[in-house]
Amino acid sequence: MKIGELAERLNTTPRTIRLYEELGVIAPERTPGGTRLYREKDAKRLKIALRLAHLGRELGDIERLARTRERCVSGAQAAAGAVTLLVELRGWIDKNLDELSALKIDLQKADALIRQCFECPNKPNRKDCPACPIDRQVDSTDLARLIWDPDCP
Structure with a gap:
């Protein structure tokens, strides 16, 4: 093609x-x-x-994965190099899975917190909504802090 x-x-x-x-x-x-x-x-x-x-x-990591075999003089060397890269890749995947799992939990907390304001007629700030439930709990989730920080625009 x-x-x-x-x-x-x-x-x-x-x-x-x-x-x-x-x-x-x-x-x-x-x-x-x-x-x-x-x-x-x-x-x-x-x-x-x-x-x-x-x-x-x-990209450098992808290039190393794709070209490891061609840079080796024996199958044993190629296998050892490839396995090293696969172990590294597995570690990177595991780290990202852990971070994504933590982010998913934080997202669920933020979603539940922010949904409390679905029926709120007030402007989302301390002046117009001094009893805002999100404002009181904004530090319970990083995403809520990013989305609903009362001290930011």
Whole structure:
């Protein structure tokens, strides 16, 4: 497939695809005229690379994952290098899962707190709503502090 087709299929841009090609994540074939032709394996490699990037993994880390094997002189060296990178990736995923779980709990607290004001006719500030239930409990959740901080605009 051509670069535009691949970009559309993976919901990305040709420029992004060329970046991943420069990093060595994918290596399309070329026609005699220089047109890039991508195979299914390129699409699969790029799909996981884009997924990792979307989730916050740095491009250098993605490049290392994609190119570890080619930089090694033996299968044993390649396997050891790949396993090291996979262990690192697992740690990064676990850390993010922990942070997302904590954020989800905070979101639930903020949602419950802020829903108390669904029927409130007052302006959401200390002057117009001195008994605001959120104002009294704003420190119970980081998201509520971000959304409803009584001292911020």
